Amino acid sequence: MATGTEKKIQIPWVEKYRPATLSDVVSHKSITSTLTQLIANQQMPHLMFYGPPGTGKTSTVVAMARDLYGSKNGAPSNYSTMVLELNASDDRGIDTVREQIRTFVSSRAIVHDPPYKLVILDEADSMTSTAQFALRRVMEKYTSNARFCLICNYAGKIIPAIQSRCTKFRFKPLPSTVVRDRTLHVIEQENLNVSEDAVAALVRVAEGDMRKSLNTLQATAMATRDITSTAVYETSGLPSPEVVAELVGCLMTGGVDAVQQITSTMTMQGLALSDVIQGIHEVVLNLAIDGTVKAVLCKDLATIEDNVLHACDEQLQVGGLVAAFIQARAML
C-alpha cells in the first residue's frame, strides 16, 4: 500500500538530472577546470560559491564531492561518511555549528584519499551571523580534517571573516543556449511531447536559471500531456508574450477605457499586476519610440510596481498605468 502511493511521487527532475561528475556540469568550464586542478594538486582550499539561483552551484559541489569520494577502482563509496550536507530546511543556528558540524569535522578520517572531509553549507546566506562567527573558528581549527564549501546567492550576506578564508567562485546566469540544450536533453530522456515554441517559452521563463526551467517543465508535464507555450506560461503564472503584447497594444492606442479591458484580462487569466508590469516593462524597452518618453514610462512603471508591492488597490493602479501611457503618448 505504502509503496503504491509512494511510487507516484516522482523524483524532482532537478535531482534526477543533476550532473554526476564535474565533467558533466554543462556550464562554467573555467570553474570546473580550476576545481579539477586544485583536486589534482591536492591543494583544496575552503570554497565559497555565489551567484543567482539555478546556476549550478550545488550541482558543481555535489559533482565534485562525488568525484572525490565516490567509488573508485571498485572501492566502495565514502560519500556518506565524508560529506555533511546542510541546507536551509535544516536548523542551522549557532548550536548546530557548535554540535553537529564540530562533531563531524573533529573526528578524523583514517585512511582516505583525499584525507579531508567536506562540509557543504547550502543556502549559507540564511545562516545567522552569530552562527557564521562560530563557524569562523571551526573552519580554521579543523583545516587538517575538513574543507568547507559555502553556497549562497548573495556574497554580501556572508561575513567578511569567512569570505577571507575561502576561495570565491562566482556563478553567472547560464547563457540561454546552454539552458536550451540541457532542457532538450531532459525532454528527450523523459520522452515528452513538447512543441518548439514551448521550449523557447521555458528558456524565456527560466532567465538563465536551469532549475527554474526544469521545474517549470516538470510542473507543466504534471498538468498536461502536450506541452505548449500556453501551458508553460499558465503553469508559471506569468503572462505570455502574446498577452503582454495585446495589453501594450491596448495601452498604446486605447483611451481610459483600457482600464476595464486590462482588469478583465487579468482576472480571466489569473495574473498578478506586478508580473504584468514586469512583462510590459520588457516590451516598452523594445518599443520604437523616443528615448526620453521611454525613460518617463519606465519611471512610471517603477512607481506603480512599488505601489502594488505596498498593497494598493489593483484597479486604481491599473488606472495609473493607463494614465502613464496616455501621458507618454502625448509627449510623442
Place this chain on the structure above:
Amino acid sequence: MSSAKTEVPWTEKYRPKDIESVAHHEAVTKMLRNAIETGDMPHLLFHGTPGTGKTSTILALCRDLYGPKQMKKRVLFLNASDDRGIDVIRTRVKEFARIVVTTKVEGYPCPDYKFVILDEADNITPDAQSALRRTMETCSKNTRICLICNYVSRIIDPIKSRCAKFRFQPIPAAASLNTLRKIARKESLNTIDGTLERIVSTSGGDLRKAITTMQTAFTAFEMPGPADIDTLVGRIPDELVGQVYRTISSGQFDAAKRQADELTKLAYSVKQLMLQMNEVIFDDMLLSDQAKAAILGRMALVDRNIQDGALESLQLLDLLAFIGYSVQMDRGRK
C-alpha cells in the same frame, strides 16, 4: 426562526459538504474524484481569486476521504493568521507529518496519508517555502500538502513542480445567482426582483462575498432592495458621486469641500469614492483623454499615500482640488 438563522454564517452553513456539490469546477472535481478512487493523490496547489471555492473544495475532499470525525486528527489547517514562519514549517508541519494514523472509519476510504492545508500560501515567506520543499519530499509517504493561494507566481517554482495545480476561475454570475436562489429557498426568504442580481454584480465573481452580503442584507432589512445592497457594500449613492463631480468641476471648491466633509462624515472610504469617481469620469464625454489620464494618475498616487498611512481627509481634499483644476483647465483649453 429569525434568531436561529443568524447563528451560523451562511458561508459556513452552505459550504459544500462533499466533492459532488462543489459548484462550477468540473475539471477539478473530476480529477479529485479520480484521485480518491485510485488512492493516487498528488500534492495539490489551488490558486485563483478569492471566494471561488478553493478552501471549500479541499475541505470537502478531506471530508469525503476521512469523514467528519477523523478530520481533526488527519488534517492540519494553517492559514495566514497562524504563525507560519520558517520555524512553524520546520516543527509543526514536520511533527504532524511524522505521526502515522491508521484508524479507519466505516464508509470512508481513509487512505494512509494525512493532509496539511496551507491556506493563503502566497503570504508564506520564500525562505519558509524552501524549507517546505524538503518537508514535502520527506513526508510524501504519509502526508499530502495542499497549498491555497491567490497568485501562483508568489509560490516558488520547486514547490509548483511538486504539486498538481488547479486554477479556480471567478464564478460566473449565473452560477452565483443560482446558489443564492438555492439558499434563499432553504432559508425561505422573501426576495424582490433585482436584489439578488445586485448582490451578484457587486461581488465580482466572489461567491463568499455574495453570500455574506446576502446574509447581512436579510438580517438587517425586512425586504432588501438593490439600494439597500449598495448601502451594505459601502457603495456611495451614484447621485452623490455625480453631484460631487459636478460641483467640483464647476469650480466651486468650497462647496466641494463641504461635500467632501459630508462624505467623510458618512464614513465612506476614499478608495470607494475613487473607484466610483472613475466611472463618472470615464462617462464624461466632454473631458479629454489627457485630463482623464492626469486624474487617474493622481488617484494611483493618492491610493498609495493612503496605503502608507496618510490622512484620508487631506488626501481627499487634494484629489478633489486636482480633479477640479484638471477639468477646468481642460474646458478652458477648448
